Structure formats: structure tokens, C-alpha cells
Amino acid sequence: RPDDPDVLARIGDLLMLRERWRDAAAAFDRITWAGTHPQQMRAPYEAAKARVRGAFDLEVRECLPLRGTTVLFGASGSGKTSLLRLIAGHDRLAEGRIVLAGEILARAPGTVRPAHLRPVATVFQDARLLEHLDVRGNLAFAARHGAARARRLGTASRASDPESLVRDLGLEPLLRRPVAGLSGGERQRVALAQALASGPGLLLLDEPLAALDAPARTALLPWLARALSTAGLPAVHVTHDVQELTRLADRVLVLDGGRVVDRGPPGEVVARLGLAVGVGAVEPGVLLEGHV
Numbered sequence: 482r483p484d485d486p487d488v489l490a491r492i493g494d495l496l497m498l499r500e501r502w503r504d505a506a507a508a509f510d511r512i513t514w515a516g517t518h519p520q521q522m523r524a525p526y527e528a529a530k531a532r533v534r535g536a537f538d539l540e541v542r543e544c545l546p547l548r549g550t551t552v553l554f555g556a557s558g559s560g561k562t563s564l565l566r567l568i569a570g571h572d573r574l575a576e577g578r579i580v581l582a583g584e585i586l587a588r589a590p591g592t593v594r595p596a597h598l599r600p601v602a603t604v605f606q607d608a609r610l611l612e613h614l615d616v617r618g619n620l621a622f623a624a625r626h627g628a629a630r631a632r633r634l635g636t637a638s639r640a641s642d643p644e645s646l647v648r649d650l651g652l653e654p655l656l657r658r659p660v661a662g663l664s665g666g667e668r669q670r671v672a673l674a675q676a677l678a679s680g681p682g683l684l685l686l687d688e689p690l691a692a693l694d695a696p697a698r699t700a701l702l703p704w705l706a707r708a709l710s711t712a713g714l715p716a717v718h719v720t721h722d723v724q725e726l727t728r729l730a731d732r733v734l735v736l737d738g739g740r741v742v743d744r745g746p747p748g749e750v751v752a753r754l755g756l757a758v759g760v761g762a763v764e765p766g767v768l769l770e771g772h773v
Contacts, residue, residue, distance in 0.1 A: 539563055539739040547582055549731030550709055550716040552747070559736040561719040565685050568717065569603050570596030581683055598630055602676035603685040606692050608668035610660040616671050617656045620646065620678045627679035646674050649711050651704075666697040670704065677712055684709075684716040690725065702728050727751060 539560040545551050553561040566572045568579060570587065578588040581601070586594050610619050620643035647653055652674055655667060663671065669689050676684060690698045690705070706728050709716055718729055726733060726747055733750040735743040743750055 541734075541736075541741055543734065543741065543744075545715070545717075545732070547715045550718055550729050552726050552730035552733045553717060553719045553736060554721065554726050554730075554733055554750075555736035556721055560739040561721075561736055562687055564736070565603070565687050565717060565719055568683075569601050569685055570594070570599050598634060600630075600680075600682035601685060602679050602681035602683075603687060604669070604672050604676050604689045606688050608660075608672035608689075610668060610671060610675065612659075612661055615657055615659050616652065616663075617643070619660060619671060619675050623675040623678035624680075627681075631680070643674075643678050646678055650674050650708055664697075665693050666701045669693070669701065673705070673708055677708075677714075681714065684712065684714050686716060686718040688719050688721075690722070691720075698722075705729065723751070 541560075541564055553564060555561055563572070567574065567587075574587045574589045576589045579586045581599075586599050586601075611622060614622065624643050647656060650670065650673070652670065655663065655671065658667075660668065660671065672689070673686075690701060693701065702725065709729065718725070720726060720729075730747040733743070733745060733747050734741050735750060735754065743753060745753075
């Protein structure tokens with residue numbers, strides 16, 4: 482029966498698996514990794530040198546706290562998304578290691594834990610939703626996937642209750658809507674809720690607002706800031722938009738040519754780089770810091 486819930490769930494599993502295989506095949510053709518690693522194991526991730534064939538060496542050695550949002554900032558081609566894909570497990574590690582909260586996720590040679598078993602969720606530029614399900618079905622599927630991952634690893638499930646997420650993120654009006662009928666901003670809101678529903682230990686955001694027009698970005702940015710704060714998860718957010726940096730970041734890593742060229746609180750980084758907040762992007766603005 483085409484409307485059988487079990488059949489629909491299996492179709493969803495197959496669609497998600499197909500996307501992972503596509504990502505893995507593209508990564509195998511495009512990227513090899515090499516490098517060393519630091520010794521500390523207290524950070525969301527630890528990455529070292531990586532070599533993108535025919536382009537540049539990506540060399541990052543950082544220990545980040547398990548709280549707040551780290552923004553990877555830089556121009557297109559600076560290595561932001563390559564680093565994110567390495568953390569997520571979509572690209573192969575040749576040397577070095579990646580560590581999350583003391584757990585080694587990857588150590589070359591070979592992969593310690595494949596991408597679908599890592600406690601990591603990614604929100605992409607294009608919301609990768611299950612088109613045959615409505616919004617409620619997408620959230621329920623993600624929660625089941627998170628619970629199944631925990632069972633397979635023998636760990637406590639961190640999958641979120643979809644109903645709680647719906648209330649926290651204000652998604653009640655969208656629950657019965659088919660995802661094919663959602664606007665771009667609505668799709669990204671559902672994609673973030675879907676990622677959170679799987680119960681990750683680390684949230685990765687790969688320019689989730691980049692495909693939206695300026696009014697939609699302006700409307701969604703405050704909602705995204707609140708959602709990240711409510712989730713209470715460490716997050717790594719990729720962007721080349723100054724307004725996103727100043728609105729979302731607790732700390733910033735600036736990449737250029739595969740190297741971290743600056744790091745620090747957003748106000749200090751913006752001042753050092755001489756960036757104009759919002760100019761030429763969404764609207765003029767100013768970054769003010771204070772304590773209440």
C-alpha cells in the first residue's frame with residue numbers, strides 16, 4: 482500500500498541513503514586529506530592539515546568549546562565548506578583525527594565512525610527534506626533516525642521530542658503542510674528543526690540562508706539566532722555574510738586560502754578586518770557590545 486507508514490518510512494530511508502552515497506562519491510573524486518593533529522580532546526572538533534587536490538592545502542588546528550556558535554567566515558573557496566564536510570564525515574580523512582567531546586570520530590587511515598553514525602547534524606543551503614512526507618512526518622523520521630543511531634551505538638538517545646521542537650520553534654502552522662508547498666524560508670526552518678530532532682551533539686550549518694532573497698534572510702536571521710540559543714548545542718556556521726557573522730557568532734574563525742588568518746570574538750574580528758556590517762548585503766547596521 483502506497484500510504485502504509487512503514488512503506489513511507491522505508492522510502493525515506495532509501496532516499497536519505499541515496500543522498501549520502503552521492504555525497505561520498507563526489508568527495509572521493511574531489512578531495513584527499515593529510516596532516517597532523519593536536520593532543521587536546523575537549524573540543525567539538527580537532528582538524529589539522531588537509532589537501533584539496535589541485536587547489537590548496539587546508540590547514541586548521543583548533544580546539545573549540547562545547548557551547549555557543551562558531552562562525553567560519555571567509556570568501557568563497559577559502560575552505561569553509563571543505564572543513565565542515567570533514568567534520569560531518571562526508572569527506573575522507575587521510576591523516577590526523579577529528580574529536581567530539583572526547584570521542585574520536587575519525588582517525589586516519591580509515592574512518593572510525595561513518596557519517597550516519599556520528600552525533601552530528603547538518604543543515605545545507607538547499608533544505609534536504611523528504612518530499613513524500615509532510616512537515617510532521619519529516620520531524621518524526623529524524624527523531625526515529627536519532628533514536629536508531631543511539632541504539633546501534635549503545636548510547637542514551639538524545640533525539641528531541643518533535644512536539645517540543647514544534648512549540649519551541651513556532652512551527653505549528655506548518656505541521657500538516659507538504660514540504661513541496663513550502664517557501665524557501667519555511668523549508669530552511671523545517672530543515673533546522675529536522676536536524677535538531679535527530680538529537681545531535683554538534684550542529685553544522687552550511688550557509689543555510691544563502692539561497693534566500695534579502696527580505697527572506699532578514700526575516701529568518703533573528704529566528705535562527707533564537708533557535709540556536711534555545712537548542713543549547715554547539716554549532717559551527719559557515720557564511721561569507723557579515724550580518725550573519727555579527728548576529729550569530731560567539732566566536733569567529735576567518736579562513737583564507739585554506740588557513741585560519743584570524744580568530745576571536747565577532748566584534749574584535751570585524752574591527753580588525755575593517756568589515757562594514759550589512760553594507761552591500763542586507764541593510765546598513767552597526768555592531769554594539771555591552772553588558773546588561
